[in-house]
Amino acid sequence: MNPLTHITARATVLDIANIDTDQIIPARFLTTTTRIGLGKHAFNDWRYRADGSPDPNFVLNQGEAGDRVLLAGDNFGCGSSREHAPWALLDAGIRAVISTRIADIFRNNALKNGLLAIVVSPEQWASLHAQSGAAWVIDLRAETIQAGAVIVPFKIDAFARACLLEGVDELGYLLKRTDLIDRFEQGRAA
Amino acid sequence: MSGKTLFEKIWQAHEVEAAEAGRPAVLYVDLHLIHEVTSPQAFDVLRARGMGLRQPGRTVATLDHSTPTTPADAEGRHTYADAATEAQVRQLQTNCAEFGVTIHGYDSPSRGIVHVMAPELGLTQPGMTIVCGDSHTSTHGAFGALAFGIGTTEVGHVFATQCLLQQKAKTMAIEVEGRLKPNVGAKDLILHIIGQLGVAGGTGHVVEYRGEAIRALSMEARMTVCNMSIEMGARAGLIAPDEQTFAWLKGRPNAPQGADWNQAVARWKQFTTDSDAQFDRVVTIDASAVEPSVTWGTDPGKVVAISGRLPEVADEGVRKALAYMKLEAGQAIHGVPVDVVFLGSCTNSRLPDLQEAAAVLRGLRVHPKVRMLVVPGSEAVKRDAEAIGLHEVFIAAGAEWREPGCSMCLGMNGDIAKPGELVVSTSNRNFEGRQGKGVRTVLASPATAAAAAVAGVIVDPRSFQEAAA
Numbered sequence: 087m088n089p090l091t092h093i094t095a096r097a098t099v100l101d102i103a104n105i106d107t108d109q110i111i112p113a114r115f116l117t118t119t120t121r122i123g124l125g126k127h128a129f130n131d132w133r134y135r136a137d138g139s140p141d142p143n144f145v146l147n148q149g150e151a152g153d154r155v156l157l158a159g160d161n162f163g164c165g166s167s168r169e170h171a172p173w174a175l176l177d178a179g180i181r182a183v184i185s186t187r188i189a190d191i192f193r194n195n196a197l198k199n200g201l202l203a204i205v206v207s208p209e210q211w212a213s214l215h216a217q218s219g220a221a222w223v224i225d226l227r228a229e230t231i232q233a234g235a236v237i238v239p240f241k242i243d244a245f246a247r248a249c250l251l252e253g254v255d256e257l258g259y260l261l262k263r264t265d266l267i268d269r270f271e272q273g274r275a276a
Numbered sequence: 277m278s279g280k281t282l283f284e285k286i287w288q289a290h291e292v293e294a295a296e297a298g299r300p301a302v303l304y305v306d307l308h309l310i311h312e313v314t315s316p317q318a319f320d321v322l323r324a325r326g327m328g329l330r331q332p333g334r335t336v337a338t339l340d341h342s343t344p345t346t347p348a349d350a351e352g353r354h355t356y357a358d359a360a361t362e363a364q365v366r367q368l369q370t371n372c373a374e375f376g377v378t379i380h381g382y383d384s385p386s387r388g389i390v391h392v393m394a395p396e397l398g399l400t401q402p403g404m405t406i407v408c409g410d411s412h413t414s415t416h417g418a419f420g421a422l423a424f425g426i427g428t429t430e431v432g433h434v435f436a437t438q439c440l441l442q443q444k445a446k447t448m449a450i451e452v453e454g455r456l457k458p459n460v461g462a463k464d465l466i467l468h469i470i471g472q473l474g475v476a477g478g479t480g481h482v483v484e485y486r487g488e489a490i491r492a493l494s495m496e497a498r499m500t501v502c503n504m505s506i507e508m509g510a511r512a513g514l515i516a517p518d519e520q521t522f523a524w525l526k527g528r529p530n531a532p533q534g535a536d537w538n539q540a541v542a543r544w545k546q547f548t549t550d551s552d553a554q555f556d557r558v559v560t561i562d563a564s565a566v567e568p569s570v571t572w573g574t575d576p577g578k579v580v581a582i583s584g585r586l587p588e589v590a591d592e593g594v595r596k597a598l599a600y601m602k603l604e605a606g607q608a609i610h611g612v613p614v615d616v617v618f619l620g621s622c623t624n625s626r627l628p629d630l631q632e633a634a635a636v637l638r639g640l641r642v643h644p645k646v647r648m649l650v651v652p653g654s655e656a657v658k659r660d661a662e663a664i665g666l667h668e669v670f671i672a673a674g675a676e677w678r679e680p681g682c683s684m685c686l687g688m689n690g691d692i693a694k695p696g697e698l699v700v701s702t703s704n705r706n707f708e709g710r711q712g713k714g715v716r717t718v719l720a721s722p723a724t725a726a727a728a729a730v731a732g733v734i735v736d737p738r739s740f741q742e743a744a745a
């Protein structure tokens with residue numbers, strides 16, 4: 087994985103609570119056996135009209151192309167364990183999701199793929215919301231979101247952060263613990 | 277020193293390396309379950325690294341999500357929803373053959389929905405850590421196992437190392453005091469609990485269900501409760517094992533046998549919460565207040581008693597859910613017309629679930645405007661149901677009796693409803709589009725689903741149950 091230190095992106099506000107994984111990527115698109123190409127189906131049923139054309143009223147169909155930060159309503163990513171959800175968001179150009187609550191499995195899956203999943207307080211959320219027209223920079227080293235004139239500090243899991251900053255692959259980290267795992271297995275067999 | 281919770285005991289027994297500041301714990305996984313949807317990319321990671329599975333014997337595969345629920349033809353060929361689902365099934369077969377993983381495919385008498393099949397085989401045992409690339413892995417917590425869903429990257433971690441990097445969750449006790457009323461079941465109870473706590477009420481926590489009403493539940497009913505833990509955001513749901521747990525497991529193919537059995541039971545008995553243990557949070561639920569319940573909205577926390585009324589529009593979420601469901605604020609849920617009834621899924625597709633529905637349907641007909649699908653959770657459930665003639669009850673009533681699989685729970689295999697249709701479903705998620713684009717889902721118990729099938733509208737199942745008794 088490439089190291090990730092900061093993200094420069096435009097904000098997209100999706101002020102809906104409990105956005106579940108079936109909205110992020112509906113089950114009928116989970117038939118893939120690869121990780122790529124899911125972006126066109128991110129938020130599929132909100133994004134496209136019945137005839138398949140993009141719905142101009144949906145925020146992701148508005149504004150120019152380019153990297154985005156999703157400022158989402160409370161309890162983002164609830165539901166399924168499908169990693170297709172962060173894969174789809176990343177493939178759609180979404181680099182970070184900010185919410186007042188993020189479901190456990192989604193957050194875990196997101197961070198493992200370099201999609202920043204950031205939890206802020208309702209007050210911080212409101213101050214970010216007020217800056218949604220400005221350019222945003224998320225600094226992972228400093229753990230700050232700079233949104234126009236506002237700077238919001240955040241905390242993400244220290245280990246996930248270190249892995250992202252250094253581009254460390256977690257499987258490699260686990261494989262370095264093979265001795266410990268051997269010993270654990272031997273201890274149980276005894 | 278205060279005692280330990282069940283969760284802490286299982287956690288400690290599986291810590292390969294304890295967490296330290298800035299570093300998660302390395303947790304050993306006893307049992308890894310896989311299916312066709314969330315595993316292919318993880319096998320590719322192994323291939324890319326030229327690795328095999330560290331412990332192929334600890335991973336077990338099944339076909340359930342993309343599989344057709346219509347029978348194979350005379351040559352054993354299946355009709356798939358599309359080429360992609362077929363490719364996904366074939367990919368899992370190929371991957372398991374290549375990496376030496378046991379798979380319960382079409383030729384296995386044990387194939388079934390992953391969370392139905394594994395307990396039936398006795399693979400699920402108290403005190404274990406169990407993971408699967410599937411959020412309803414919490415089902416296995418009914419046996420006092422720490423069981424939770426993981427993403428595909430983590431599936432790869434377990435393949436390669438039999439371990440996961442984990443932060444310890446907080447603990448929450450849900451004390452269900454008193455007893456459930458007659459004809460009020462596990463599904464009503466868990467819907468009621470999620471309705472009380474909300475869809476994020478358990479976030480960051482492992483929940484232990486306790487109390488008299490929980491102890492009184494059958495193993496299948498306990499699985500129904502633990503299954504839906506994820507719907508309140510909980511990492512896992514647990515119920516301490518007891519004599520009923522042991523009796524249920526005894527003699528199952530993968531359960532310990534002979535002298536090993538007694539040793540195993542003695543070991544399993546320690547997996548209970550000590551009387552002086554502290555939970556981070558305790559919630560008390562009055563079992564006698566639970567009514568037959570259904571969902572009315574587009575998340576499993578929007579729950580109403582069947583005799584109750586929908587809420588007034590309190591916020592944008594309620595407004596949006598009502599609009600999607602084509603329901604009015606303040607209206608009664610009783611009497612809402614139904615198009616489709618789905619009896620199945622890892623929440624409610626076991627033999628007692630089918631029996632509960634059959635007891636309502638026996639001698640009656642499914643309403644002419646309603647289509648009803650009955651999908652047993654596994655080959656074993658199907659055989660057992662047919663042995664006692666349940667299939668005849670369903671078929672005589674006009675329902676479709678299908679082959680095992682996830683089916684209309686998420687509709688990946690093509691079992692979906694039409695846009696705008698209302699499905700009364702015994703599954704666990706009522707998200708927008710879950711059962712087909714524009715489809716409206718009402719989650720319910722098997723009895724409520726069967727009663728809705730007969731009446732053609734949502735009704736209190738107790739009138740049918742009392743008539744049948």
Ligand code: SF4
Nearest residue numbers: 412621622682685686
């Ligand atoms: S029945 Fe539904 S919830 Fe259960 S494993 Fe299958 S798709 Fe998931």
